Amino acid sequence: MQIRIAIQKNAYHDSVALMSLTGQINGLDGIEEAVVSMGTPMNKELLANVGMLTEEAAACGDNDLILAVKAESEEALEQAFQEIDGLLHAQRGNKKKGGAPVQTWGAAVQALPEANLAIISVPGEYAAREAEKALKQGMHVMIFSDNVTLAEEKRVKELAAGKGLLVMGPDCGTAIINGVGLCFANEVRRGSVGLVAASGTGLQEVTVQLHRLGLGVSQAIGTGGRDLHEEIGGIMMLEGIRALQADEKTEVIVLISKPPHPSVQERMLRELEGSAKPAVVCFLDGDAEALREAGFTAATTLLDTAQLAAGHLKAEPAGGTGAGERFRKLLDEADRQRSRLAAGQTDVRGLFCGGTLTAEALSILRGEGLAVRSNVAKKPEEKLQDVSVSTGHTLLDLGDDEFTRGRPHPMIEPGLRNERIVQEGRDPAAAVLYLDFELGYGSHADPAGVSIEAIREARRAAEAEGRYLPVVAYVCGTELDKQDKASQTRLLEEAGVLVAESNKEAALLAARLAGRSIKEEA
Amino acid sequence: MSEGSLVLQATEREEGIRLPSAAGGRWAGAYIHSVYKSTINIAGKDGQLLLSLAVRPAILAPGMAILDWEGDFTGLFSPHKPCNQIRIVGSSLQLSEWLICDLSAARLVSLAIPGPMAAAPPERLAELTEALRRFGKPGGAGRPWLRAAGWPAPLETLHERALYSQLMKLALLARSGGERELYGALTGFAGLGIGLTPSADDFITGFFGIMLAARPECRQWAEHCGAGWLARVQARTTFLGYEMLRQALAGKVNRAALAVITACLEGDGRRLEAAACGLAALGSTSGTDMLAGIAFGLDTLYVWKRRESNADQNCHSEERLP
The missing domain is CATH 3.40.50.261 (Succinyl-CoA synthetase domains)
Structure with missing residues (x-):
């Protein structure tokens, strides 16, 4: 019989996770006993009673996690520990290899001496100091934090440039x-x-x-x-x-x-x-x-x-540039839906999670001759005065500070714009709802899914007053993203949403639904 | 991308929590101790637990504040890693660049165990045992306690078997030993079981919860001997297990356990069933372990009551398990 022990120092896992882990390992072929528990004296005594307490396990602390497996063979042990590794990382939502948590900068450098990039996400007032530490150790830096002063930003960037290093950020x-x-x-x-x-x-x-x-x-x-x-x-x-x-x-x-x-x-x-x-x-x-x-x-x-x-690069477009048959069909569908609009339905109502996508949409719609207002507009005449009420063609960046104060960014929690989707559905002037959905790391696991009901609700509200409400969406992502672009797109299409393949396409579709002839058909 | 800050308001907090602004130095150097599915624990520089922040459906526990948040908690809290320093802004805690928790407007809730309360009628133990059979989860102290109480409960894991062995010893000690001896013996039991609050610690918490509610002698013991008992336990269990036991000896348990304890001592069978169901839902086995501890406490109370009654009649005899 083979025994192997692994210790995770100061490891924190839910009991639910540990119970599930123990059950799954005990269910593997060739495993006689698997014990996953904290390294308290009583739990060590328990291991000793079944002959599984090694010197390493005996030396661990109360807050360390002991993974002890007794198996028929070395192969079964190997399989069990591979399984444990996978399960624990999956439970952390982190399938990449990661080190044990460290408490100091020095410990982090020691734990990963080959690292040449530091990502800094600390309160803004400390970010520059931490960035300087990293730069002095020869690392490139990404600063996720905001609220770093311009003077600090300039200082760390000059330091980095002098060393031939990058500082990405702040913000x-x-x-x-x-x-x-x-x-x-x-x-x-x-x-x-x-x-x-x-x-x-x-x-x-x-x-x-x-x-x-x-x-x-x-x-x-x-x-x-x-x-x-x-x-x-x-x-x-x-x-x-x-x-x-x-x-x-x-x-x-x-x-x-x-x-x-x-x-x-x-x-x-x-x-x-x-x-x-x-x-x-x-x-x-x-x-x-x-x-x-x-x-x-x-x-x-x-x-x-x-x-x-x-x-x-002299690359042939691999389809989907927006110039093809697919986009023409979307425009035709937009025309068909436009014919169902009531007399007062004139306005584009864009509700965005992405700030730059809002700015791009503003630029495109303006180019199509629409007088648009937005909270991200730089031109005074385009600046939306009251973000709580849409007026005319309106594009809102819901990730802007005025919306996210006290709430997470809509890319993390896109459901936060749902209320506004329904609000726009009730507005008799709304001719088209224009939405973006960002996929990828950090974004919500199912951005379209959490908004579908709100889209339906908005449409029901419009229909109750005898109006038809077209919805245009853009899913910014790839088939490799964890959210699966195809299923996000399908979900929206099944709800009757016109799904574009770029933000530009979506903007042009919205313009078409607002009655523009479209100068450049993508 | 500018994200702004998310300010979560605490809707209620256990009354013993000291707000950062009022607590001065203890909050300096506070850091995130651990992050779970619905809870973040904050510890001070001295390593003591200062506060647990949780969202529903977490059950309010001593030292905990419940935050007003209906969204995806896991996604919200997962970026916050143990050891991250937090900042104090007035009476709010800034957990990260974008997440602030404001405790100032929270309703204060007492989780103090009332007492001493009237003795529970004998049927409460049978009702509690039945609830444990119906709602209890395997893997912790639930099935070992049922087995010790004579039910044919299977013991499938190494921990269940070890817990059973320990519970039998404790049950026998309750029948043959003195009150202080039993409390003292619990230090040797602490720390056994899976999880950051090992099953034994949850069991002891439930046990002390009902004993403190029912026996003035237990309160006196906790007052005079509790600190020494805790010092011995601290070396035998996890950080969170110790903190929970410290609160229990100070007379505080979580809201669900408190509901079961009060239902045992002043409620009826229906109220007890609902409360037990609520407690069993806590954690993976934590609630079940506490239920088992409360059942052990009730059993012990009946044994001692009979023993004291027999002693009065000068006819002491060894008791049997229920």
Whole structure:
């Protein structure tokens, strides 16, 4: 009979998890006894009584978890411990290998000496200090925290630049480094397009569209939304460009941001002029025409950005660019649904989880001649005064501070916008509901599922007053994402929602439902 | 992406919790001790448990505050890892960049065990045993207690067999030994079983809960000897097991256990059945273990009552298990 003991120091698991684990291991072939319990003296005595107390187990503490298995063979033991490992990691919701929790920075470095990237998520006032520690140890840094002052941001970024390191953030929510998605990122193919972005959902959308086009991502570097402010000077956007220029797997460089400060934009463009690699620039809502005239490949939408990058790689679109038969059918369906609208139904009502997707939709709808109001608008005439009531064509970023104060971000809990979906359904002016659903790491496990009932409720409310309410949605994700894009899409389609393949497509469908002829049919 | 902060309001809190602003130094260096499906435990720099934050359907327990949150708790709390430092903002706890828990408006709830209460009628033990049979979960002290009480309950795991052996010893000691001897012997039982509050600790909590409610002698013992007893137990069980026992000896148990204890001593069979069902739902086996502990306490109370009555009549004889 073979016995093996494993100890997890200061391991915290629900009793339910431990009971389930014990039951499952005891049910495996060749297992005589499995005991999973805390290392209290009584539990050790129990192990001793059945001849399973090793020196290691005897030495462990009350708050350590003992995993003890007695089996017929070494093979059965091996299988049992593989099973234990899998079950414990699954229960933690973390299928990747991870170390034991550590309490200090020094212990973390010691536990993982080969690490070269630190992710910092601590209260903002401490974030810069922790970032500096990491930089001084030669690590790149991703700062998820916000509430870091501009002065601190500049200080850590200058420190990093001096060392040839990256600081992604503060308030950086998305990155893909060496194929690993960090924070809110989608699971996409690896490839030859390198991205630097000062925009979370913008980076998500372009990486997702690249994946749809059959391409892949070498690196996707987030800089944090303020990097292109005059005070910071685009330090990390520049470092990101340089890193991608030096990265042998990157063949095309993509820049995504809201329009930078002119002096910062100048620096970015100068850097790109000297680049040996082709680049695509997407300064959303910026002057793309001027960039083109200056000889740059400039895009006005996130979908165009991905397509232009594909063009540089001479890649044939792998379908679904929005220009094909599928999109025409969607437009036809939109026309059919528009014919069912009542006289007063005129307005687009966009309820978004993604901030950059809201900004992109605003830009596209404006381009289609609609006078839109939004809480993320920069132009005073487009700024929505009262976010609680939609007026005319309205696009709301429900992830903005005014909505998330006291609530989680809607990408984590998209159900929070459900109330507003129903509210818009009751509004006789609403001609179309326009929704986005983000998939990927960090996002809700079933974003469409938690909203379906609200969509139906909104429609019932409209129907009760003799109106038909079209709904347009975009699911930002890939088939590799844990939420499964196909089933999320199916769920929406079964509820009668027109599901677009990009945010641009969705915006154009919404414009069509609001009576626009669509200048550019995607 | 700017996420803002989620401020969760506590709707109720156990009255013994000291708010951060009023507690001064104890909250300095407070950190997340552990994170479970519906609970986060906060400990102070000295390692003592300061507070447990939970959401429904968690049952209010000593040192706990219940937060007003109807959404997905697991998703909300999973980013919060043990050892993370927390910040104090007024009377609120900032668990992370985006999550703040405000305790200031919570309704205060007493979980103090009332007492001394009237003796329970004999049928309560039979009713409680029946509830344990119907609602109890396997793997902890439930089936071992039923077996010790004469029911043909199977003992399938190593822990169940060990718990049975210990419970038999305790039941015999209750019949032959003195009150202080029995309480003292429980230190050797603590720490046995699966889970962060091992089954034995839950069992002892239920036992002391009913004993403190019914016997002034137990309260006196807890007052005079409780600290020493706890010091011995601390070296024998987990952090959370010790904290639960510390609260129990201070006269506090969770709301579901309190409901069973009061139903035993002043309620009727129907009320006891509903309360027992509620307690059995607690945790994987914790509630069942507490039910078993309460049943052991009731049994012990009857044994001692008879013994004391017999002693009065000068005809002491050894009692049998029910």
